Amino acid sequence: MKLYIKNMVCDRCKMAVKHELGAAKIAYRNLELGEVELSEEVSERKLEEFSAKISALGFELIEDRKARIISKIKKSVIELIRDSAALRKQKLSAYIRETVHQDYDSLSAMFSSVEGVTLEKYFIEQKIERVKELLVYDELTLSQIAADLGYSSVNHLSGQFRKVTGLTPTHFKKVGAKKRKSLDKV
Numbered sequence: 001m002k003l004y005i006k007n008m009v010c011d012r013c014k015m016a017v018k019h020e021l022g023a024a025k026i027a028y029r030n031l032e033l034g035e036v037e038l039s040e041e042v043s044e045r046k047l048e049e050f051s052a053k054i055s056a057l058g059f060e061l062i063e064d065r066k067a068r069i070i071s072k073i074k075k076s077v078i079e080l081i082r083d084s085a086a087l088r089k090q091k092l093s094a095y096i097r098e099t100v101h102q103d104y105d106s107l108s109a110m111f112s113s114v115e116g117v118t119l120e121k122y123f124i125e126q127k128i129e130r131v132k133e134l135l136v137y138d139e140l141t142l143s144q145i146a147a148d149l150g151y152s153s154v155n156h157l158s159g160q161f162r163k164v165t166g167l168t169p170t171h172f173k174k175v176g177a178k179k180r181k182s183l184d185k186v
Helices: 011-023 044-056 065-082 084-089 092-100 104-115 119-137 142-148 154-165 169-179
Strands: 002-006 028-032 035-038 060-062
Touching (some): 002 065, 011 028, 104 119, 142 154
C-alpha cells in the first residue's frame, strides 16, 4: 500500500513524516518525497490519526488520483532542479515524461487546470527559488549558478530572475533570505 503526501519537499520533511510514522507504529518499506510505501495494510482509524498528525505539520494525505499525479510532477520538478547534471542535459518535458510515465502534453494540461499555472511557469518559479537559495548561501558566483541551473548566460538568468521577483540577483543578495519562500508555498 502506498500513501501519497502533499507538501513534502525536502529531507527535513521526510524526517518529520518518518517520526510520525514511528509514533503511529506504522511500518513502511520506503519513504520518498511525497510518498510512503507501507509494509502492510493499516486500519482506517490509524490512517486518520496519522493524517491528523502530519496535517499539524503542514502535510496532507492525498487520495485523489489527479492530486497524486500533480504531487508526483512537483516532486519530479524539484528533483530535476536539484540535479544540475540532469538539468543541463535534459528538457523538462522529457524528464517529466520519464519520471511520471505519462504523456507530457496531457500532464501539462492537467497541471494547469488543477494548479492554475502552467507547468513551465511552475518550473521557472522553482528554479528562481533555487537561485535565491544559492545566492543566500553565497558559495557560488552568479556565473556558476547560471551554469548549474542550465541557463544559457548570466543575462538570461538575471532577466528571468527580475521578471519573477522584480529584483536583480545582486539586489536580492543584499536583501537576503527575507524574500525567500518555502518550496511548498511556490
